Amino acid sequence: MSSAALSLPPAAPPARPRVLLVGTALASAATFMAFVGLIGYYASTRAAVIADGTRWLPDGANIPLTPGNMAFATMVISAVSVWWAVDAVGKNDRQMAYLALALTFMFGVAVINATSFLYTQAGLPVATTPGALIYIITGAHLAMVVVGLVFITVMVFRTLGGEYGSRDREGLVAAALFWFVTIAVHAVIWYVIYIVK
Amino acid sequence: MAVTETPPETVQASAKTAGSGTRSEPTGLAAILGTGDHKVIGRLYIATSLLFGLVIGVLGALFAYEGVDPGELDFFGANHAYPLFTLFRLGAVFLVGMPLVIGLALVVVPLQVGSSTVAFPRAAALSFWGWLLGSALLLGSYAVDGGPGGTSTTGVNLFVASMILVVVALLVAAICLATTVIALRTTGLLLSRIPMYSWSVLVASVMWLLTLPVLVGALVLSYVDVRHASGTLGGNAAIFGRFAWVLRNPQVYVVAIPVLGFTADVLATTARARLAGRPLIQGAIAGAGICGFGAVLATPSSAGIESPVVVALGLAAVLPVLAVLGLLGDLFRRGSFRLTTGAIYALCASILLLVATAAGALGSIPDMETAGTIYDLGVAHLALLAAITGALGGVHWWATKVGRAPAHEGLGRVVPLALLVSTLVASIPDLISGLTGEGVELAADWTGGISGLNTAVLVGSVTVVLALALAVASLLPIRRVLSQVSSDPWEGQTLEWLAPSPPPLANFDGPIPVVTSPEPLVDQREENR
Numbered sequence: 001m002s003s004a005a006l007s008l009p010p011a012a013p014p015a016r017p018r019v020l021l022v023g024t025a026l027a028s029a030a031t032f033m034a035f036v037g038l039i040g041y042y043a044s045t046r047a048a049v050i051a052d053g054t055r056w057l058p059d060g061a062n063i064p065l066t067p068g069n070m071a072f073a074t075m076v077i078s079a080v081s082v083w084w085a086v087d088a089v090g091k092n093d094r095q096m097a098y099l100a101l102a103l104t105f106m107f108g109v110a111v112i113n114a115t116s117f118l119y120t121q122a123g124l125p126v127a128t129t130p131g132a133l134i135y136i137i138t139g140a141h142l143a144m145v146v147v148g149l150v151f152i153t154v155m156v157f158r159t160l161g162g163e164y165g166s167r168d169r170e171g172l173v174a175a176a177l178f179w180f181v182t183i184a185v186h187a188v189i190w191y192v193i194y195i196v197k
Numbered sequence: 198m199a200v201t202e203t204p205p206e207t208v209q210a211s212a213k214t215a216g217s218g219t220r221s222e223p224t225g226l227a228a229i230l231g232t233g234d235h236k237v238i239g240r241l242y243i244a245t246s247l248l249f250g251l252v253i254g255v256l257g258a259l260f261a262y263e264g265v266d267p268g269e270l271d272f273f274g275a276n277h278a279y280p281l282f283t284l285f286r287l288g289a290v291f292l293v294g295m296p297l298v299i300g301l302a303l304v305v306v307p308l309q310v311g312s313s314t315v316a317f318p319r320a321a322a323l324s325f326w327g328w329l330l331g332s333a334l335l336l337g338s339y340a341v342d343g344g345p346g347g348t349s350t351t352g353v354n355l356f357v358a359s360m361i362l363v364v365v366a367l368l369v370a371a372i373c374l375a376t377t378v379i380a381l382r383t384t385g386l387l388l389s390r391i392p393m394y395s396w397s398v399l400v401a402s403v404m405w406l407l408t409l410p411v412l413v414g415a416l417v418l419s420y421v422d423v424r425h426a427s428g429t430l431g432g433n434a435a436i437f438g439r440f441a442w443v444l445r446n447p448q449v450y451v452v453a454i455p456v457l458g459f460t461a462d463v464l465a466t467t468a469r470a471r472l473a474g475r476p477l478i479q480g481a482i483a484g485a486g487i488c489g490f491g492a493v494l495a496t497p498s499s500a501g502i503e504s505p506v507v508v509a510l511g512l513a514a515v516l517p518v519l520a521v522l523g524l525l526g527d528l529f530r531r532g533s534f535r536l537t538t539g540a541i542y543a544l545c546a547s548i549l550l551l552v553a554t555a556a557g558a559l560g561s562i563p564d565m566e567t568a569g570t571i572y573d574l575g576v577a578h579l580a581l582l583a584a585i586t587g588a589l590g591g592v593h594w595w596a597t598k599v600g601r602a603p604a605h606e607g608l609g610r611v612v613p614l615a616l617l618v619s620t621l622v623a624s625i626p627d628l629i630s631g632l633t634g635e636g637v638e639l640a641a642d643w644t645g646g647i648s649g650l651n652t653a654v655l656v657g658s659v660t661v662v663l664a665l666a667l668a669v670a671s672l673l674p675i676r677r678v679l680s681q682v683s684s685d686p687w688e689g690q691t692l693e694w695l696a697p698s699p700p701p702l703a704n705f706d707g708p709i710p711v712v713t714s715p716e717p718l719v720d721q722r723e724e725n726r
Contacts, residue, residue: 018314023376028366031408037411037492041418132426136418 024174028181031144035185038140039192042133049129057197061124061131068194071114075186078107082152082176089159092166101156104179108149110140111186134193141182141189148182151175210410216656220281233318234702235303237272238325240599242300242370244590245329247669248583251294254662256285261331261623261658264651268573280344283437284336286577291363292332294452294581295405297588299370301691302398302455304599305591306374308693309392311383313710314701316376324369331362345437349425353433364413367405383692385712389476392715393465394591396479397458400486404451408443408492415439441494445573447510447555449493449580453550456587457482457521460543463594464525465720467540468532471716474524479523487519511561515554522547537687538609544592545613546583553579556628565632572631575624582661586613589668592675597682597698600675608671615664623657690716 011085046056057063085100115138124131158164164171211724228237260282263272273281297578307315315321338359343352378399382391391399419439422430431438442448465472472478490512528534557576560567567573590613596604630647685694695718714720 017375019380022380023317023372024404026372026375026403030372030410032410033407033492034410034414034417038418041415126425127427127429129429132422132429133418136421140414140417142386180325 018170021170021174022175022183024178028178032181032185035137035140035188038133038137039188042137043192045129045133058125058128060124061128061132063124063194064118064121065194067114067118067121068190071111071118072127072186072190072194074107074114075108075183078104078111079180079183081107082179086169086172089164089169089172090166094159097159098156104152105149108145108152111145115142135145137189137193141185144182144185148175148179151178151186199509233314233322235307235315235318235321236319236599236700238315238321239300239302239304240326241325242296242303243588245332245600246293246296246300247665249288249332250297250665251662251669253285253288254658254665256281257289258655258658258662260285260527261651261655264648265655266648276348279346280339280342282597283345283440284339286337287360287440289577289581290444290449290452291360291367292335295367296328298401298452298455298584299367299374301588301591301595301599302374302402303370305595305693306395306398307377307381308380308696308700308704309395309691310378310597311386311692311695311705311709312377312379312381313705315373316381317373320369321373324366324373327366327369328363331359331366334359334362346433354420354424354434357416357423357436361413361416361420364409364416364439368409368413371402371405371409374398375406378402380397383709383712386692389479390712390715392458392693393461393472393475393478393482394458397455397461397482400483401451401454404486404489406455407449408448408490411492412440412443413662420571442491444577444654445491445494446553446560446576446580447489447507448494448512449489449577450514450550450554450557451486451489453546453553453584453587453589454482454486456543456546456550456583457485457518457585459591459594460547461521461525462691463537463539463543463590464528465532466689467537468528468534469688470528470532470717472525473527473531473688475715478521478524481517481520484570485514485521488514488517505701508561508563512558515551515558518547518551518554522551533660537594538604538606538613539590539594539687542586542593542613545617546590548617549583549586552621552624553583560628560631566634567631570631570634573629575627575631578624578627579620582616582624585665586616586620589613589616589672592672594687595693596672596675597686597692598696598700599673601699602675602677602679602682603686605671605674608667611666612664612668612671615660615667619657619660619664621657623654623661626657685718688722690719692717694718 042187049056081100081103085097085104088094088096088100118136119140124134126132126135152175155164155171157173229241232238259272263278297663303321303572307313317564334355338356339347341347341352342349343354343356345356347352347353347356378391378395379388382388388396406634414440418430419436422428423432423436461472461478490510491507493504493506493510494711518671534540553576556572556579559565560572560576592599593604596602626647627650632649633647682698684696684698686698690710692709695709697706710717710721
């Protein structure tokens with residue numbers, strides 16, 4: 001009996017509470033709601049202006065589609081790379097994890113670059129109703145992208161430090177979750193602001 | 198992301214608890230400034246919000262005084278009445294009501310779910326200091342003639358920035374609380390078994406997280422508008438309008454949701470009976486939260502007030518409150534009820550919430566045409582004072598966990614009754630004035646309400662302030678250091694009463710047994726018989 005008991009594998013450690021993941025999910029939901037409010041305000045203001053028979057964008061202003069489309073496509077691709085990183089850590093494949101995280105970081109920077117290029121092309125003054133609203137919403141999203149990149153970077157360092165591995169990748173999953181919400185917000189912005197104009 | 202780590206002091210305290218000997222807790226300023234202990238943070242929230250409560254209460258009483266005879270009395274002057282009125286309305290929610298509720302929850306919720314700490318303790322500390330800094334800047338912005346309607350551009354910018362800080366700080370606290378309930382429950386404490394107070398805090402926190410970010414978005418919009426866009430989106434004049442939906446029903450009910458959970462826990466304990474129909478009570482509390490989703494009103498125009506969704510939410514909000522109180526009524530039949538201060542507080546807070554939601558339902562009928570009148574003010578006062586009464590009751594009920602000794606029981610019994618009567622006296626005249634079409638919510642010359650009834654508002658407002666001062670006096674004894682304090686003075690049912698009084702740094706003296714029912718302490722007593 002005792003030898004049989006000794007030969008048993010050690011008991012699994014108690015499940016670690018997924019505090020960071022839950023907190024990130026709540027914070028992501030709150031951030032998403034902030035954008036829902038802003039975009040709702042944008043849509044209703046725009047509808048009211050158009051209902052008055054006025055043109056929404058001021059004369060001389062234009063929102064070019066190409067940088068907006070490029071930024072959105074980049075964000076969508078980054079969804080693949082961030083999940084690739086999570087999956088690689090799950091398989092203890094560190095090299096692939098670092099490569100995927102570096103790619104995600106690069107994609108994030110590319111989105112910031114494309115959006116700032118769009119600003120230079122739009123010719124939209126901030127002291128107009130559409131200008132103020134568009135800069136607030138897209139600027140807030142850029143801030144969200146930066147926060148997401150910082151979050152991912154911190155998780156990369158933690159993974160490098162050995163805190164996360166195949167048995168526990170909560171931090172990376174949390175960062176990925178926040179990144180997915182960032183992409184979802186970008187999808188709404190892309191449609192409501194860039195496509196519908 | 199250091200905030201995601203368990204604070205070293207808590208880890209060390211846990212280790213010491215598991216081993217032998219005790220660790221000396223930090224004292225003096227270090228125990229306040231550098232702490233990650235949820236009880237200290239909660240106490241700081243409670244003490245500061247009560248202090249603000251007295252200031253905001255006096256301000257409200259002065260407005261009530263001027264309202265008695267606005268033609269003769271001009272206490273604030275034409276230039277300052279509007280900004281100070283906005284301070285009164287915003288302060289009641291963001292400097293008093295919400296932080297008081299959050300402070301109590303920060304102390305009690307980790308104890309109720311059997312956790313040694315709150316989730317993200319450093320973030321919780323950051324939320325308090327951020328809120329305090331934001332509140333100080335907010336008051337400073339009014340002092341330099343900022344605030345909505347203020348003449349100083351810098352002051353207005355400061356007002357908007359400080360409001361963003363205040364709301365974000367409170368949201369961080371809400372994340373800590375919700376995460377604690379979701380992820381840090383002890384073994385066996387399923388969501389269906391958690392104490393009703395913790396459940397109600399979870400519901401309220403989630404609702405805050407789903408609605409108040411919309412306000413943050415609107416504030417960012419105001420900031421950019423005033424500072425960079427030359428007021429193209431309405432400028433200074435539009436700022437206070439963006440808060441309107443937060444200060445009226447149904448959104449204002451969300452601050453008072455924990456009243457329902459507090460009432461359920463206290464009545465079950467004082468009746469010495471297990472709660473029956475727990476899923477129904479949990480469902481009703483969640484329903485009350487959903488009915489408080491006022492973010493649908495956050496539109497650029499006021500047209501949303503008459504939208505079917507808003508009318509439906511306003512009408513429905515009274516039903517979950519009635520359902521909870523109806524289900525709790527069963528305790529009086531089954532249990533052996535004893536009168537405690539906590540029970541009196543719970544009943545008074547529930548009555549106020551019931552009156553608030555019933556008045557809100559009446560006012561939500563479009564034909565009543567109460568939107569934008571002084572009627573909204575009456576409903577908001579009822580709901581906020583329900584929340585404040587409930588939170589004060591919570592501090593009294595859990596006095597040996599919040600502080601070091603029981604509160605003054607005799608004095609404490611007077612306070613909830615005084616708060617109930619004075620709140621009704623202060624609010625019902627506003628409801629009547631609103632229903633009769635007398636007065637918009639804030640007229641430029643401050644002439645809202647029927648002048649005769651405004652005398653009753655003044656009496657009620659002054660009594661509210663006195664009752665708040667009395668509440669503070671009744672709570673002062675909790676600071677005493679006694680040689681021995683019972684860990685369970687009320688024959689409690691839930692885990693917080695397993696913790697020593699006052700609770701040590703890691704909350705519990707040893708491992709918590711696996712929970713097998715919603716009333717683990719009742720189980721323990723029955724086993725020991």
